[in-house]
Amino acid sequence: MEDRLVGRRLAGESSLRHAALRAFAAGLVGALLSRVVPFPVxxxxxxxxxxxxxxxxxxxxSLYLALAGAALAWTAVRAPMPARPEVFAEPSFRGVVMEEPPAGRPGRMVVALDRPEGGRVMVWLRDTLVRPRYGDELVVHAPARAFDHPRNPGLPDRNEQLARQGYVGRSNVSGRQLELTGRNRGSKPVRAVVLPARARLKEQVARLLPGDPGAILLALLAGDRRDVTRPTLTTMSDSGLLHVLAVSGLHVGIIAGLVWLLLALVGVRGWWRFALGTLAIVAYVVFVGARPPAVRAGIIAVTAALAWTGQRRFETTAALGLxxxxxxxxxxxAFFELGTRLSFAAVAAIFAVMNLVFARRQARRLPAFRAFSFPGKVAAALAASVAAFAATAPFLLHAFGRVQLLAIPMSPVxxxxxxxxxxxxxxxTLLSSMWLPLGMPFAETVRLLIGGLLRLAELTAGCEPTMLRYGGSGLWPAAAALVLFLLLHGRGRRARVAAAAVVLAGITVSVWAAALRPAAERAWFLDPKTGDAMVFEDAAGRVLVVDAGIDGPGVLRDFLLRRGVRRVSVAVITHPDRDHYGGLLDITGKVRIERLVIPTAHGPPDYRRLLERLVAEGTRLVFAGTGTGLEFGGFRFRFxxxxxxxxxxxxxxLLGANDVSLVALAERGGYRMLLTGDLDRPELIAGRDIRAHLLKSSHHGSRKGNAPEVIEEVGPELVVVMGRYPTPAGLEERLPAPDIGHINTRRDGGVSLDWSGPQGDLRPVxxxxRGRVLTVGP
Structure with missing residues (x-):
């Protein structure tokens, strides 16, 4: 019987046991192809x-080709339609509430537009005068706005991500701007059962565990992370342990196992246990919102229960394919969303490793389900963790630019x-709903366990030497080679030797590729959403920052961490306005700043506290002004x-902060860039040899700082505007001129200048x- 359940290939068994997985692969290829090349239906x-x-x-x-073609057409049909311009031109919009705002405080709700083309709008409530419910039909007396998240080189485009999820825009309103026109739209089971149950669970959790522990417990039980604080989410993400807060196979497996065990304890067996267990799994998946990872886990759990009940072997490949x-x-x-890709990749890798483990046990004539020894259990858990890490690391590196290697041993814990x-x-929560004191002992135990989980995440996230960063060590090809090794391991001596050779080649190529990467000097003019932010990199990989944008969006922080930058050689803050120094508040404690160049130490309290904190961390302050020079690799800065x-x-x-803004003329190989900060009085720098190929527009395109005579005196080939669109000076109408290019990073996204291109030492590419070459200037 045991052989039938787990293991040995029985006589007469069909050779089509991988058909479901092959069908899934064919359909997935078709879905991905529809995104790469938008074929008509x-x-x-x-x-x-x-x-x-x-x-x-x-x-x-050819049936697999048929599946690929059908998936290509179906993906195109189900793709969210782009928002029409009239959606943003109207002063109001009508829709149905699909996601309620949080109770008792301002927050976000989601409204599905009542239009033939559909689409959803994120509506942010500024107050709690009105709390719409799921299924309410509303008229929102405020315009919908297009998303304007920053778009920068090497960072994910949040605007595209939201568009793929069916969102068309956002709106910021007060309760007085909402008009209720109907009720009881949407799914009746969700309205009558799921949402009241979630609200009841949230109420009980808040009574038992107020604060962050309760928010963590709610995320673990119901997948609702809205109440988890941002610092906690950042810590969990940096530690590589955020996956435990996303309801997926682990959580569905725990619930399914508990239900299966409870039904057995009360004497329910056979197909009745399968039916009731399946009902419980489906109910839990619906309860947590039927997100793709939970749906995938639910199908696999039902498949496993079906195999157990029918006394058949549980085929992991067939379950994953289904x-x-x-x-x-x-x-x-959904496969274009990061969570879905991570979920399927991790499960596929874990199944592959576990199949190899069971195959080795069968080769030694050991029953596959015989209890492992303790070292065996630890080794199996680590093998599964390594496999999941290797499979998901490329996706995480692409999305976030870093992964924590220490997450491999910490994930099992x-x-x-x-x-x-x-x-x-x-x-x-169940006992407290009967009588609060009944649940308190268990709640305190849970509080201690959650505290241990958070402490584990803090220790893991704080271990910088084990943080693998994209473009830093270049070890991700070795991780991919490790997956190949695990897949080939145990299939003969020649296969093992070949896999070992691939691993060695992967490590060698990754190390030498990083070491022999051609030196290049680059500059980036970022889109920080508000303010200015520029980054310069010399041929040695050192980094100089000019302004940091405003704090909050974290653009400079994400850009530096994505590139593996842990040390900034020089940071220049042109003047003490928060949209220029605020970004340093986001990177303090994460990125070391060796020198800080500023015009003055006077300024608002937050600015002075920032200077004090940086000095305490070892940063050297340098005051700059007229005549100050700075050499940085191939770049020369003259203030x-x-x-x-x-x-x-x-x-x-007696003067404003803008009037003491540092103005620098940066030069690299004869190519000159005038960086004007927020100086609104161009007459102060007139006649100081300020002609340049590139002009960074003063004060985000202000009228005074960008008068026609200023542009005439500088004579730029390219004008770059940051922090505002459209500009008060109307630069988008005045430029581009016949001999002047124009880029607004709010409209066009961040841009890079690369001096390693074919145009020689003078003109950068x-x-x-997105990395596409732009043609600007003459």
Whole structure:
């Protein structure tokens, strides 16, 4: 019986046990192809029809091509439609509430537009005068705005991510701007059962565990992370343990296992246990919102229960294939979301490793389900963790630019803590709903376990030497080679030798690729959303920052960390306005600043506290003004403003901060860039040899700082505006002129200047945030 359940290939067993996985792979290829090359729907249908016509001559193999064609067409049909311009032109919009705002405080709700093309709008409530409910029909008396998240080189485009999820825009309103026109729209089961149950669970958790522990428990039980504080989410993300807060296979497996065990304890067995267990799994998946990872885990759990009840072998590849096919049928565009890709990649890797472990045990004539020894359990857990890490690391590196290697040994510990927290937390909430003191002992135990989980995340996130960063060590090819090694391990001596050779080659190539990467000097003009932010990199990889944008969006922080920068050689803050120095507040404690160049130490309290903190961390302050020079690799900076009298007048509060803004002429190989900060009085620098190829528009395109005579005196080939669109000076109408290019990073996204291109030492290659070469200037 045991052989039938787990293991040995039985006589007469069908060779089609991987058919579901192959079908899923074919459908996934079709879905991905629809995103790479936007074929019309008829093309996909024609491919599917042609493949079906030749199914008999091809002995059925063309059916996979038919699946790919059908998936291509279905993905195109289900793709969210882009927002029409009239959506943003209207003063109001009508829709149905699909996600309620948080209770008792301002927050976000989601409204599905009542239009034929559909689409959803994120509506941010500024007050709690009105709390719309799921299914309410509303008229929002405020315009919908297009998303304007920053777009920068090397960073994910949040605007595109939201568009793929079906969002068309955002709106910021007060309760007085909402008009209720109807009720009871949306799904009746969700309205009548799911949402009241979630609200009841949230109420009980808040009574038992107020604060962050309660928010963590709610995320573990219901997948609701809205109340988890941003610092906690950042810590969990940096530690590589954020996956335990996303309801997926771990959580569904815990619930399914508990239900299966409870039904057995009360004497329910056989197909009745399967039916009731399946009902419980489906109910939990719906309760947590039926997100793709939870749906995938639910299908695999039901498949496993079916195999157990029918006394059949549980085929992991078939279960994964069925889960993938179901997701393709429900929403193929979900595979373009990071969470879905991570979920399927991790499970596929874990299944592959566990299959190899069981195959080795069978080769030694050991039953696959015989209890492992303790060292064996630890080794199996680490093998699964390594496999999941190797499979998901490329996606994480692409999305976030860094992964924590220490997450490999720490993930099994976090999973063990989660396995204890979920049932104890559920029991505590259940008992407290009867009588509060009954649940308190379990709640205190859960509090200690959650504290241990958070402490584990803090220790893991704080271990910088084990943080793998994109473009830093270049070890991700070795991780991919490790996956190949795990897949080939145990399949013969030659296969093992070949896999070892691939691993060695992967490590060698990755190390030498990083070491032999050609030296290049670059500059980036970022889109910080508000303010200015520029980054310069010399051939040695050192970094100089000019302004940091405003704090909050974290653009400079994410850009530096994505590139593996842990040390900034020089940071220049042109003047003490928060949209220029605020970004340093985001990187303090994460990135070391060796020298800080400023025009003055006077300024608002936050500015002075920032200077004190940086000095305490070892940063050296340097005061710059007219005549100050700075050499940085191949870049030379010459400051032409402010002079000493202007700085004294500012200290006496007789001048504004913009009037003492550092103005620098940066030069690299004859290519000159005038960086003007927020100087609004261009007459202060007139006649100081300020001609340049590139002009950074003063004060985000202000009228005074960008008068026609200023541009005429500088004579730029390219004008770059940051922090505002449209500009008060109307630069988008005045430029581009016949001999002047124009880039507004709010409209066009961040750009890079690269001096390693084919244009020689003088002119850099200008690229947009996607890496495409731009033609600007003469």
């Amino acid at each position: 008829p093309v996909g249908l024609a491919v599917a029809a042609l493949a079906l016509a030749v199914a008999r001559p091809s002995r059925g193999w 889960a993938g096919l179901a997701q393709l049928l429900v929403n193929p565009n 976090a999973i063990l803590l989660t396995t204890l927290i979920v049932p104890l937390g559920g029991l505590a 032409v403003w402010p002079d000493e009298p202007a700085r004294r007048l500012y200290a006496a509060e 200008v690229r947009d945030y």
